[in-house]
Amino acid sequence: MNRVFNFSAGPAAMPVEVLEQAQQELTCWGDTGASVMELSHRGKPFVGVAEQAERDLRELLAVPDDYEVLFLQGGATAQFNFIPQNLLGSASSCDYISTGQWSLKAIAEARKFAHVNVAASSESDNFSSAPSQSQLQLDSEAAYLHYTPNETIGGVEFGYVPDAGNVPLVADLSSTLLSRPLDVSRFGLIYAGAQKNIGPSGLVVVIVRKSLLGRANATLADAFNYEKQAAAGSMLNTPPTYAWYIAGLVFKWLLQRGGLTAMAEINKRKADKLYQAIDASGYYRNPVATDSRSWMNVPFICGDGSRDKAFLEQSEAAGLHALKGHRSVGGMRASIYNAMPEQGVDALIEFMAEFERVSS
Amino acid sequence: MNRVFNFSAGPAAMPVEVLEQAQQELTCWGDTGASVMELSHRGKPFVGVAEQAERDLRELLAVPDDYEVLFLQGGATAQFNFIPQNLLGSASSCDYISTGQWSLKAIAEARKFAHVNVAASSESDNFSSAPSQSQLQLDSEAAYLHYTPNETIGGVEFGYVPDAGNVPLVADLSSTLLSRPLDVSRFGLIYAGAQKNIGPSGLVVVIVRKSLLGRANATLADAFNYEKQAAAGSMLNTPPTYAWYIAGLVFKWLLQRGGLTAMAEINKRKADKLYQAIDASGYYRNPVATDSRSWMNVPFICGDGSRDKAFLEQSEAAGLHALKGHRSVGGMRASIYNAMPEQGVDALIEFMAEFERVSS
Numbered sequence: 148m149n150r151v152f153n154f155s156a157g158p159a160a161m162p163v164e165v166l167e168q169a170q171q172e173l174t175c176w177g178d179t180g181a182s183v184m185e186l187s188h189r190g191k192p193f194v195g196v197a198e199q200a201e202r203d204l205r206e207l208l209a210v211p212d213d214y215e216v217l218f219l220q221g222g223a224t225a226q227f228n229f230i231p232q233n234l235l236g237s238a239s240s241c242d243y244i245s246t247g248q249w250s251l252k253a254i255a256e257a258r259k260f261a262h263v264n265v266a267a268s269s270e271s272d273n274f275s276s277a278p279s280q281s282q283l284q285l286d287s288e289a290a291y292l293h294y295t296p297n298e299t300i301g302g303v304e305f306g307y308v309p310d311a312g313n314v315p316l317v318a319d320l321s322s323t324l325l326s327r328p329l330d331v332s333r334f335g336l337i338y339a340g341a342q343k344n345i346g347p348s349g350l351v352v353v354i355v356r357k358s359l360l361g362r363a364n365a366t367l368a369d370a371f372n373y374e375k376q377a378a379a380g381s382m383l384n385t386p387p388t389y390a391w392y393i394a395g396l397v398f399k400w401l402l403q404r405g406g407l408t409a410m411a412e413i414n415k416r417k418a419d420k421l422y423q424a425i426d427a428s429g430y431y432r433n434p435v436a437t438d439s440r441s442w443m444n445v446p447f448i449c450g451d452g453s454r455d456k457a458f459l460e461q462s463e464a465a466g467l468h469a470l471k472g473h474r475s476v477g478g479m480r481a482s483i484y485n486a487m488p489e490q491g492v493d494a495l496i497e498f499m500a501e502f503e504r505v506s507s
Numbered sequence: 508m509n510r511v512f513n514f515s516a517g518p519a520a521m522p523v524e525v526l527e528q529a530q531q532e533l534t535c536w537g538d539t540g541a542s543v544m545e546l547s548h549r550g551k552p553f554v555g556v557a558e559q560a561e562r563d564l565r566e567l568l569a570v571p572d573d574y575e576v577l578f579l580q581g582g583a584t585a586q587f588n589f590i591p592q593n594l595l596g597s598a599s600s601c602d603y604i605s606t607g608q609w610s611l612k613a614i615a616e617a618r619k620f621a622h623v624n625v626a627a628s629s630e631s632d633n634f635s636s637a638p639s640q641s642q643l644q645l646d647s648e649a650a651y652l653h654y655t656p657n658e659t660i661g662g663v664e665f666g667y668v669p670d671a672g673n674v675p676l677v678a679d680l681s682s683t684l685l686s687r688p689l690d691v692s693r694f695g696l697i698y699a700g701a702q703k704n705i706g707p708s709g710l711v712v713v714i715v716r717k718s719l720l721g722r723a724n725a726t727l728a729d730a731f732n733y734e735k736q737a738a739a740g741s742m743l744n745t746p747p748t749y750a751w752y753i754a755g756l757v758f759k760w761l762l763q764r765g766g767l768t769a770m771a772e773i774n775k776r777k778a779d780k781l782y783q784a785i786d787a788s789g790y791y792r793n794p795v796a797t798d799s800r801s802w803m804n805v806p807f808i809c810g811d812g813s814r815d816k817a818f819l820e821q822s823e824a825a826g827l828h829a830l831k832g833h834r835s836v837g838g839m840r841a842s843i844y845n846a847m848p849e850q851g852v853d854a855l856i857e858f859m860a861e862f863e864r865v866s867s
């Protein structure tokens with residue numbers, strides 16, 4: 148059957164070229180006579196896959212040499228707990244910016260270990276904007292400042308990288324990493340669950356400045372001790388090898404397409420035309436402040452909400468998959484990560500216009 | 508190219524029928540128009556995959572209704588840390604049996620949270636046997652008794668299930684789960700990294716008696732709080748969906764082959780004939796006490812060790828893959844999990860005889 152345009156927020160659409168290559172070599176990889184998923188993580192063939200993936204990721208993001216790149220498990224959600232355990236050291240407080248559901252989850256886990264100073268929160272405007280730099284009430288003694296550059300559920304994105312002075316900046320980049328260039332040197336630690344722009348779920352990428360390692364608490368699991376995992380090449384325990392391999396294919400796919408500068412251009416164009424279509428219509432509405440709108444996740448409502456069910460049924464039937472908004476907010480959400488082709492966005496815009504026409 | 512016979516200890520060989528089905532439907536699963544790895548874990552199609560896998564696993568192991576079945580991340584190694592955090596409650600001590608490298612790792616993580624009473628250790632005989640029930644020095648006040656029914660590196664297996672009285676029994680079944688029937692009701696908690704008999708690495712199955720939940724410590728990550736994950740159907744955070752799907756294919760494969768009773772018969776036959784070949788030869792030697800020999804991992808040395816390199820090169824060239832022993836012990840190791848066909852063991856035995864002939 149034909150593949151649909153998949154607007155799922157994550158696990159999300161993958162590049163079809165990546166899936167086709169994975170399919171071709173699923174039972175036999177290279178000259179190994181085995182599937183990648185059957186290869187020992189300690190054997191030369193898989194170590195080659197793993198190292199190439201790290202090299203390509205470093206190239207894509209121009210990761211400075213004084214940063215470790217880790218391929219771990221547990222997604223971003225588990226790192227919410229492990230980041231304070233790795234970074235607090237003897238500090239008793241850390242700063243968090245609260246811009247939505249994912250910030251709140253990160254804060255809840257951090258509170259298990261330290262006082263959390265909420266440096267800014269957009270909760271009072273129903274998480275529909277990102278605070279500006281001048282609104283941040285930062286603590287210069289904080290162990291780090293954590294924020295969520297893009298809230299996947301609310302579709303709220305920071306248009307800038309916060310300046311935290313000498314305090315290390317930590318960012319949950321799950322939904323935007325690899326969608327555009329990033330100055331990694333601005334951050335102490337960044338992390339991203341793979342299931343949006345990187346690869347299958349079950350893999351999380353952590354990139355951390357080496358000078359921040361060495362302060363983990365004594366009860367942290369070795370498997371999530373970033374210093375120990377860095378020393379072991381992310382193979383202190385058996386890594387999610389197949390997901391790591393698929394991520395490597397995605398990195399190659401991105402390099403072949405001109406890297407993150409090229410992706411940024413396409414992604415901006417995709418987002419711009421979708422927001423323009425929403426704003427130009429009298430029927431659809433995106434609730435987010437225009438300077439905080441996400442390139443990756445575009446939530447919208449139509450009319451008074453009474454036709455949401457019809458919209459979702461008919462769009463699904465038209466080959467536009469998974470447009471349902473997050474269960475906590477309802478409405479619709481189009482996630483348009485790297486792997487969503489521009490034609491998919493065009494098809495959505497066309498469908499929206501026609502749905503508005505017959506609904507009005 | 509032809510597929511090899513893959514003796515890797517893990518990630519390990521998968522059933523070729525499973526790989527072929529996964530390959531066929533990799534780009535489009537069912538009528539979704541998307542790959543399984545692109546499906547939202549909250550959508551009906553993937554929830555169906557996940558629930559079917561759990562039902563099939565429950566059927567295979569006859570899991571009693573008062574047990575939760577969890578599909579998590581982090582492998583067994585991470586659970587070494589999370590099990591004490593979930594089970595200790597107000598207890599200050601737990602019992603561990605030490606039979607090799609994996610026991611030692613489990614003990615090291617538990618010591619981060621409690622006093623560990625080593626109820627028995629076979630370290631003095633170089634971990635070449637499992638202690639008998641009468642050798643166990645158990646503490647009736649222990650929070651639980653943990654043991655490693657099969658040590659993957661040493662190839663040492665318990666021929667019995669320890670009796671811990673009223674103390675819950677906890678077992679790392681990474682390398683033996685699904686290799687034969689198991690009376691789950693004897694255990695408080697069992698767990699297994701997927702990459703031996705279940706599916707791709709990055710997935711771990713935890714089966715826990717419901718009455719043991721509810722005593723997690725306050726700083727444990729929600730993503731590894733077994734009670735919270737049970738309440739969320741293992742979807743408190745995004746699960747490793749593709750690995751979960753592959754595990755489901757493996758469960759179906761096992762059911763179609765007659766389940767665990769049928770697998771036990773084949774696995775016993777495979778192990779018996781390999782040990783017989785080793786014992787009958789004057790050239791090969793397995794160092795493990797005969798009553799503690801693993802069905803799954805068969806380590807052996809040949810001659811004085813000087814021909815190990817030749818053995819490994821020539822066996823690899825003959826299509827017998829990954830026979831190298833663990834880096835901590837050297838020599839050879841044949842891992843012969845469910846997916847290793849009997850012909851693979853026959854081919855190994857034949858190769859060993861020929862290698863002995865030209866080496867003697």
